[in-house]
Amino acid sequence: MRAPFRSLWSGFGLVALLLVSSDAHAQPSAWGDNGYVSINALYGVTTETNEVSSRQDLYQETAEITARQEIGKRPVFDVTAGGRIKGRFGMGFGVSYAVADDQAAVTAAIPNPFYFDRPRTLDGSTTLERSDLMVHVQAMWLLPITDTVQLTVFGGPTWFQVKQQTIESLVIDDVFPFDTVSLVSTERERATVSAWGVNGGFDVSYFFSKNVGVQGLVRYSRGTATIGATGVDSDVTVGGLHAGAGLRIRY
């Protein structure tokens, strides 16, 4: 996930240059009389490897379980509203929501029923649902480029609420001589956690009437959430690079 991060911020540099050079054309009305609201269909274009560990008491020992998912490539629904504070500077709030069932690769160290410290490796897969609610607080800098096209650059803190299905226990096929073990199914539970992170990005909007336009939006957000499963805490990276388009209404 570091490459998109870097490219995003180098993009920011370009935008900043643009802003400076276009300064003379700034139109305060570009914010709308009271503000604007946009509804956006975004898509997660980057993925994060999400590893959530859990434990299960088994055969007088503990089975160590890891569920590994690639989280990110999925639709993101977004509503953002903002308004001018002074000049080109404004303030906005964005709410994004994404939910998906993702395949998780399950690996586990399953104790031997007869002997201590002789775990066997289990590999399997299961589906774990994950939803992310992101509330972005954005400081915005709006720059009209032409009469109908404008660019907004923004950044600020993000509050994440993550609902992650985790593995509570494994149902396994395990018979004599207990050399190998296979996964039959998983018993799952859901963890709900929240965390603070940051966001930054830009949008380019085109207005085809006084109040209604379309826009393209790119937003990167990032945070670290701690997901607890069966008493084990796992840190997972939340957010990602979301890009898409939507309707923008000034009022």
Next chain:
Amino acid sequence: MRASHTGSARLGPWVFALLLTPLLADSAAAQSSDRVRRIAAQSIGELRVWDSAVDRMDRDGTLRLRQRRADAMLESRTHERFDQFYKGVRVHGGDIARQMDDGLTTSVFGGIYEGIGLEDVTPVLSSADARAAIAGLSGAELPDSFEPELVILPRDGGEFALAYQGRAFGAEGLYIYFLDARTGDLLLALDDLKTQATVGRGTGVLGDNKKVSTNRVASGYRTEDELRPPTLITFDMKGNLARTVNFLNGVVSLGVADIAADSDNTWSDPAIVDAHAYAGYVYDFLYRRFGRRGLDGSDSRVLALVHPVDRSTVRSQSNSVVGTFFLNAFYAGGGVMVFGEGLPADVVDVQRRNWNYLSGALDVFAHELGHGVTDFTSRLIYRNESGALNEAFSDIIGVAAEFYHQPAGSGALRADYLIAEDVVTPGGIRSLANPQQFGDPDHYTARYTGTQDNGGVHINATIPGHAFYLAIEGGTNRTSGLSVSGVGAANREQIERVFYRAFTEMMPANATFAVARTVTLQSAVDLYGAGSAVTRAVSEAWTAVGVN
């Protein structure tokens, strides 16, 4: 091991054999299993005989049709089940299943009890009496509609009893009770609740933590291994010598109440923990090392009896009881093993050795199970040289199981060539590395030729046992001065496989040491080739111990 304070301490069945053989022989003949006529008719000739026999028994009332069902998978087939009756009373467990194809019999399987000599099948107890008795036993409230069935119950001793059978769920779980229909005595209580395999833990005799494969029943946990293929059960005889002896003589059968039990699956009785764990360890060793499934190769049962006596009573026991049930472990046939209780901490034998619970030594456990394997394979006659080979094979299995499960070294829970060193301290009772350490022979010329110990079966066992050691580790025989190039500890499996295969597949029952040499060499040649280092090591080892 020749000298303990009783003079009779041996890791072997011989003391037991002296004590109980006549009783055992009688009871074996009377085993109820011998009273069952087992029927498995599939050939045309057998079918003709049994088909008409079934029809005849059906007519004369010996069999009664219980059910007739169409085959769910083969359209033209039907299956009939008949229960055995005796003077109008159903015989518990006696039945026949007949398969018909368009009215033509295609198979007959079953088991019919013979020799039921009950003159009178009129119960003394009424059905209501039996109901009240079962209610009392189970603690369950039973409705008036509960009607115990009058049956003929085949007993383990070979007799038959007129009994009431009733199934009741009480505080102890779901049981089928069999009451004597004359006296009201409880004859048998069968646990009818499906049990669940569990894994418990406990501390062994040497203080080590290990897992035990148990099962869960309504009242707690029991030492019944349900994770491995065979029946592996550990019985807690609770120091009841009379009951132990009666069981070994077939006078009583052990029931669920005799199985070691624990309320929370964390087991605190070290003798039970080790007996139950080691039954599994040895099964695993035989399976993984040699591909053998249990004693008979077909997952036959293993019943381990611990606490056959009360340790604290040792001072008041006879020498033979001390020698058999305190300072010994023995294989009693049929998968039954008894593990001695050892001595109280303040009592030592004449060599000033302490004796812990015999089940606490993996090599002792494996040694006894080795006798079980011999019973199902070579049946080496238990006297003179063949008897010493019988003992030697058990020592070899004991040592090999130790090296399989424990790291090599000296001291507790370490693999070595000593026998019973973990529970007879210091030192153990025999050494395959240096037999002379215990006064045992390491060379054929030093063999014992007297009549004690069945002609020295334990004493002379160290001659082939030492050959086994030399073939692995190499070295020089102390008596002959001949050196052996062993295969090395890293290759011990090769020598184990050679001896195991020779003893279980090719050894005749009356083998001498010289025959054993030939057979093990044949085994080595078969497995590794005539010119192999293994074959040379086996050959040199026998030569070094004076067996040519």
